[in-house]
Amino acid sequence: MDNVIKVQNGYKVRTLSSYLNQSPPPPPLAIEFPKIDKELIKTNFFEYLDFALQFAPAEANEAQIRAQLARIGIGAGKTFAFKDLSLEDKAEIVPGMKEGDRKVDEAAAGNGKDINGWRVGSLFGDSAFFNGDWLKRATAAKVGIYGNDAAEAMYPYTRSDGDEQTLDGNRHNYTLTFAAGQLPPVNAFWSVTMYDGKTQFLIENPINRYLINSPMLLR
Numbered sequence: 001m002d003n004v005i006k007v008q009n010g011y012k013v014r015t016l017s018s019y020l021n022q023s024p025p026p027p028p029l030a031i032e033f034p035k036i037d038k039e040l041i042k043t044n045f046f047e048y049l050d051f052a053l054q055f056a057p058a059e060a061n062e063a064q065i066r067a068q069l070a071r072i073g074i075g076a077g078k079t080f081a082f083k084d085l086s087l088e089d090k091a092e093i094v095p096g097m098k099e100g101d102r103k104v105d106e107a108a109a110g111n112g113k114d115i116n117g118w119r120v121g122s123l124f125g126d127s128a129f130f131n132g133d134w135l136k137r138a139t140a141a142k143v144g145i146y147g148n149d150a151a152e153a154m155y156p157y158t159r160s161d162g163d164e165q166t167l168d169g170n171r172h173n174y175t176l177t178f179a180a181g182q183l184p185p186v187n188a189f190w191s192v193t194m195y196d197g198k199t200q201f202l203i204e205n206p207i208n209r210y211l212i213n214s215p216m217l218l219r
Helices: 002-009 038-043 045-053 060-071 087-109 134-144 214-218
Strands: 113-115 118-120 191-193 211-213
Touching: 038 045, 087 134, 211 214
Parallel strands: none
Antiparallel strands: 113 118, 191 211
């Protein structure tokens, strides 16, 4: 450990301009992030979309869909105001949004294949991986934004126990047992993490334990 500390103490952190003996670049412009919460995202969705798209330049396979959005005033620098639409237009858009959300939920539920009660699949990757598949891209963002691709990590998940009953930590205690010599076959580490099925956030609990992973077995 002493040698590790010596190595760590040898590191220095500097800005790139300092390292190159150059003048630092001007500071970036301040970004005025809009207020957002669960209710506002339902009523101001398109305003948030306009804001977000300014930070996401269109790639080649996105040009057509961006052009379609721009035709109705959606995009970077646009100001699509849903509240200003006529009742007739709103009546067309709202069902379409709900149907889109339903398709994403349906795709998430059917992702991958069932292996011993776990859903195993891969929804994550770069632009080339999605290749214009907007449903897969939306599904990946909804079920696990920032997920690694399959070369880096796999994310088996389940929402039910061995009796196919929905998991409910308020009502039941659960045991996950690995037979001798049958720990998950991984090259780096494995982790069993508990999330809230509705929010996708970690679940608050009195002992502040959110996961069990392979490094814990080495302690």
